[in-house]
Amino acid sequence: MTSLAYHRDNCRLCASCELELVVPLGPTPIADDYVPASRLNETQPTFPLDLYLCHACGHIQLLDVVDPNILFGNYVYVTSISTSLVEHFREYTDEVLRRANAAAGALVIDVGSNDGSLLNFFKQRGMRVLGVDAAREIAKQATESGIETIGAFFTPELARTIKQTHGAATIVTANNVFAHADDLGGMAEGIRELLAPDGVFVFEVSYMVDIVEKLLFDTVYHEHLCYHSVKPLQSFLARHGMELIEVERIAMKGGSLRGTAQLAGGPRKVSASVPEHLALEQRLHFDKPETFRAFATRIDGVKAKVxxxxxxxxxxxxxxxxxxxxxxxxxxxxxxxxxxxxxxxxxxxxxxxxxxxxxxxxxxxxxxxxxxxxxxxxxxxxxxxxxxxxxxxxxxxxxxxxxxxxxxxxxxx
Ligand SMILES: [Zn+2]
The missing domain is CATH 3.40.50.720 (NAD(P)-binding Rossmann-like Domain)
Structure with a gap:
């Protein structure tokens, strides 16, 4: 293994070392690193792409982590160029405001805010907004276009600084970054730090149930470290002082989960959707390595035919x-x-x-x-x-x- 990547030996959600390789995929270079002609003489390094099951909490994850500065440092993807994504954000804003029951002027913070497309909708609804994004150039452009954005990785320290300068957040959103962060614990700590007592944290992540059922194995690449399901997420959030109160399956990326959490003991009731999804994952044997080995076997069956x-x-x-x-x-x-x-x-x-x-x-x-x-x-x-x-x-x-x-x-x- 080179210094461009490292192999972690414990679960990203619960820190257990009881991990089992269940879906070995072929090693790949950085998946979106399409190169210009001037780089054709370069040999691009490849990194292992193996999914592991945590026996303690059931989380499915990559353990081989490519240095985020290499993965995201030159990140050029700008959200607003995709019209379907912008449309999704419009619907998302209305839904989040409904769930949070937020008054105008309340603070909305988006972690991994990209060019500010999502926050722009919240701003139009009269909210105060702040973005955080590790891609410094995109953060600078977002700020210049009117969406204040901090160009840094989101950490508990940064969250404390934001709370001092901007106050507590009524809404924190984190979409795909919640699958991208290696230090997910630090991200959860930071979010808890920022949330107002009646605030909500809303996130969207690819749902492992959809990945298995629809054979979406190619959504596995090094940017996506976590392949979430409800049970491991619920216990993870609880360990970080938060309570999962609602989950919903949405069509994004072939099948995703939109989850809402509040501070533990917060004002909202847990919706029936949470136990319903726990029961679904139980029925699908999502705690058993055989389930994911069978998934790998199905993928390799298609490969042989192709x-x-x-x-x-x-x-x-x-x-x-x-x-x-x-x-x-x-x-x-x-x-x-x-x-x-x-x-x-x-x-x-x-x-x-x-x-x-x-x-x-x-x-x-x-x-x-x-x-x-x-x-x-x-x-x-x-x-x-x-x-x-x-x-x-x-x-x-x-x-x-x-x-x-x-x-x-x-x-x-
Ligand atoms: Zn775990």
Whole structure:
């Protein structure tokens, strides 16, 4: 292991060392590190991508942690460019305000606030807002555009400073960062520190139940350290002086959980949704390693079918490309050993064009490339979006091309 990463030996939620490797995935480079031509001579390091189950609390997690300065230091993803995400934030703001029953002028703090898109909606509803984001350049831009944002990692010390300068928060939100932080305990301490006695903490995280049921294994990459379910989260929050009072399944990222917590002994009742989700996870045997080993076996079953199909096409002299150049595609390319089987990758995102995929250095080209280079088959790596991609590229099918949808079941169109 290099100094770019380290392997932790205890659970991120409960500190137990009783951890068992349950889903070994192929090691990958940093999943979203698509490189320009000037970096093609670099060999990008790979890091283990293995999911472990904590026997003490049931939390599923990566233990190999890539230095966040490398992962997020050059983070360029800006929220507001995604219109569906902005729409999601609008709905989210209304829902959070309903849950918090907050008066105008109350303080809302978003941890991992990116360009301030979410806080902007709270501001429009008359709230005082403050963002915290480790990406310093994005934080600076957010502040300049009117959403005060501290460009730093969120720590208990920073939380104490914020409380002194801004007061206690009626609402604290933390969306995907609650799956990204290695020191999740420190983050929870900081949030408890900031919350007003009647305040709420609202977070969204990918839900392990959806990941297992829909085979979303490619949402596993090094930025996402935690794969949450309700039972481990509930006990984690309790250990940090907070009480989980409501959970809801939402469609974000193929299936996520929106959770609400308050300070222990706070004014709100625990909703029936909490015991309902605990019962669901119990029924699915989420405390047993066999459950997750079976998940790994299902993934490898699909992998074998995809490789069999590609070997057959290759023996017939067919050319094959890929579609989709996101972080999830890197996990799929590596775990399915597809790096040497595709000639290029097409993607709609103009910022990815003329870059090269992490590690394998497959060229990323605009979607027109399907019509110019005319590959015989195109593997839809972004298989969650197979339907819209197929819809948009009927012409490719009409010119005699075929699409391969690899997951959740191999399908050739
Ligand atoms: Zn644990």
């Amino acid at each position: 490789l069999g199909e590609l070997a057959q096409l290759k023996s017939q002299g067919k050319t094959v490309a890929g579609f989709g150049a996101s972080a999830t595609c890197t996990t799929l390319l590596y775990h399915f050993d597809l790096g040497d089987k595709l000639s290029f990758i097409a993607d709609d995102n103009t910022r990815k064009h003329n870059t090269f995929s992490p590690g394998h250095h497959l060229p990323v080209l605009p979607p027109q490339s399907l019509y110019e280079r005319k590959p015989d088959y195109v593997v839809i790596l972004a298989w969650n979006y197979a339907q819209p991609i197929l819809g948009k590229h009927q012409k490719f099918l009409e010119q005699g091309g075929h699409f391969i949808v690899p997951m959740p079941e191999l399908r050739v169109v």
